[in-house]
Amino acid sequence: MNNPMREDQITTDPAKPAQRMRAGSMTFAAMPWVIAAFALLVMPFVFTDNSAITIMNQMAITIIFALAYNMLLGQGGMLSFGHAVYAGVGGFACMHVMSNTDFFAMLPLPVLPIFGGLFGMGLAMIIGSFSTRSAGTVFAMISLGVGELIAACSVIIVAFFGGEEGVSGDRTYGMPFFGVEFLQQIEVYYLIAFWLMLSALLMYLFSRTPIGRMANAVRDNPERAEFLGYSSRWVRYYSFIFSGFFAGIAGGLFAINYEIVTEENLNTASSGVILLVTFLGGVGFFFGPIIGAIAFTLLQTVLSLQTDLWAFYAGTLFLATVMFFPGGLAGLLMMHVPAIRMGKASKLVVPYIITLIPALIGILGLAALVEMTFHFRHASFGDEEMTVFWTTFDSHTAMPWVVAIGITVVAFAIMRRMLPTLKSAWAEANAAPKANASSQANSSSQGGAA
Amino acid sequence: MDLVLVNLIDGLVTGLLLFMLSAGLTLIFSMMGVLNFAHASFYMLGAYFAYQISIALGFWMGLIFAPLIVGVIGAGVERYGLRRVHQYGHVPELIFTFGLALLIEELVQFIWGRNQMPYQIPDVLNFTAFAISGNSIPAYKVFMIFISIAIFIGLLYVLTKTRVGMIIQAALSYPRTVEALGHNVPLIFMGVFGVGTSLAGVAGVIAGPVLGTFPGMAFVLGSIVFVTIVIGGLGSLWGALVASLLIGWITTFAKSYNIRMEDILNGIGFATPENLDDNMFRDIWAVTSPQIADILPYILMVLILIFRPYGLFGNRDA
């Protein structure tokens, strides 16, 4: 056999799948976008009350920002600790346009975010000119330094950043847009939804352009990319300024939605949050940050109503993601694609149910214990009643503790019993490609003939 | 002249405190190539543990035991957290330590609440050591200087004179070779991480009473410590020392001398515009040095990274 690579060939005609994929790709690729647009259109009719629309607005803005952030982290391999700066500066720029009433009166509001984008982009052009020289730690450190610097400047350069109280404005002074003056939240919702679709689509398309593909190449192997004719520094620079543009758009939408922008929009804490959101969703896939933004916003708004400890839970979740699921939520979802392709995903349903339900109960039990500990330690004297999961009890008596610990331990014990079932079901559902992959791995480890 | 001396002493205290943090951080970085974002969180833990111990056993027991506990926690973080994340690459490692910093802050709030703890200077050291023309220098500052210098000398001794130090130094430059020579590099990593974090713990114990023991204390100092080791050059112990002192003095002097931007600009030949209040750049004209003292390190860092990406003493890229 003079061709060792043909031994474990896949038998389909190699030319066919490529053809088929290309022919079907147009309709297939457009589907998620159509569904997303439809969902955005219908959402306000499903969740009608004002607070839901507020949450959705916040969610949409976070999605744009997280997608922009992932242009750096996921697609370009650049870890930024100061990306809120570009969104923030975009927001301030839009705020100043809004305050300039004569000019603003000639400008329909939906156009305004472009100013945010241009300002974010302009700042990114300046900072990126030196920060994208390398990726890795040096880039991360420069981003942190610049972020702190600009956040600190915001209390010094009052003319632009408005000092401690920030800058506020009134979005309704803009030129009416086909009669719409954006007095109501729902009108703002559709404005934001429009920009969400547009930005997400543009960012997706960017990832399909030559420079977008090379951003991935530079992320994985900058040296090799250089030997393909590309300066890795320029490739990073382009990603950086486009990311700055879309971050600025998000900032502009924030300004429109809240009509106030403050130092909080560009400080390190905001930069940290966007990192958290993006990583939670998963940096490896384009839609990861979208999931992350939705999950995080829900967590933030819903959980923070229920407990003071929501940041603690968010932090724990984040750390657990980094340690155990570095692919994030998107990575978890995509793990199932091979099984679904082979039509064996149904084998996983029952094992999942019998493992995850005890796990969920166990986690809730742990959360209850955390809440009880917190209450026990910090509740004011005499205030010994507390309510967890619709149950009110005295946190200074033994009974609730016994119950909570008991439920938690039993739930986790059941989960441990069930884990082998899930594992074997998982192995079975993914059986075929696994075997193939291992045979390939074996054929690679043949020793050198030196 | 006397004020200069007072400022020199104050800057030295700040600088040496920074050094206790940056020394550990830079050692950890040069060994494992990971910047520990949570380093200042261990400093905070040091302060809180010391406070808790000092209630029961007094300040001195806190000084001994708090850093030990912090070191053990640090080693545990390396063993069970970082080592696991290490396989995914540098960026997840950095993100992990970032998440850890968030979590530790939340944890501290969970246990001790949001308010500042009444962690006090011990009575033995609560007196004025000496005075320089009316400016009293508290004994506790002198104590802080001595502790820091003692630790620096100890560290230098261990690194340059002992066998363990030799191995660590070798592992800094040639981790694979050292591993091939039969040394247990993972154990060395864990040890260095533990020692580095416990140094941060010491800094927390002695800084807690003066700078305040509150949940935000890690955040306040954390980014400055990064700036320090980046300016000094990632992985360079001497660089960390020089940069720490530099930052200590720069910020102290900027705070105590009210230098106004207007004077500087006038001095280099720009005349003050007539209607300053309407001028676009009025804020820049009005800037004073105490106002920007805290951001001077960041400006310095950005400049250093632009013109000398390896830092003052650094010799290798991340």
Added chain:
Amino acid sequence: MTTAALELIDLRKSFGKTEIIRGVNLAVGDAERHAIIGPNGAGKSTLFNLITGRFPQTSGEVRLHGNNLAGKAPFEINRMGLSRSFQITNIFPKMTVFENVRCSLLWSLGYKYNFWSMVGRSPDLTEGAEQILDQINLLNRRDLPAGTLSYAEQRALEIGITIAGGADVIMLDEPTAGMSHSETDYIVELIRTVTEGKTLIMVEHDMGVVFGLADRISVLVYGELIATGRPEDVRADPKVQEAYLGAALEAEH
């Protein structure tokens, strides 16, 4: 007289006080297949890295079609028409095999830092990449992540990426390192077909590998070229015999 495709003029490189490359002179003509061989530690990889701009030389010149390469960044050298492979497989492991090849076509097909056209809609890219995949027999691996390929397949991909850019000077760094005999034969055959009509410079440890492939062979020992010529002449050269035999004897100790 036409200028050589690649010319080295008294090329030297020192690391500290040690001179690793000690004055190498070599001219490789157009469409010539030239192999540089030598025992371990002769400085082959260093020489290779000097030519491709990965390290700066201490003195001397490297000329590509008569243009001095001194101080040029790797991407500039690549744009001038020189492409290289790596001894340790150096591909984009997370991207698909097809993507790997397509990325290496982008610059040469004039896409540069283009951010307005879709790579998926460019038939020249798709067809070009598939043509390369066909040449290196990896069409059936088209949509797999490159990191999951077998070692020999990754080496083939490495060669595919190297030739894809359409450079007329191809440099391969030990393309058969760590391969079994059958794999080696296969790769050598592959190199022969894909570098048809191009200038090829390859560094090899093993003389046998290049014997049937190279038009001319140079032997590098301790940073100096001790012989250059047609394969059979080089093989018969007593200095070469001594160098290889000597190294073999040393290795037995």
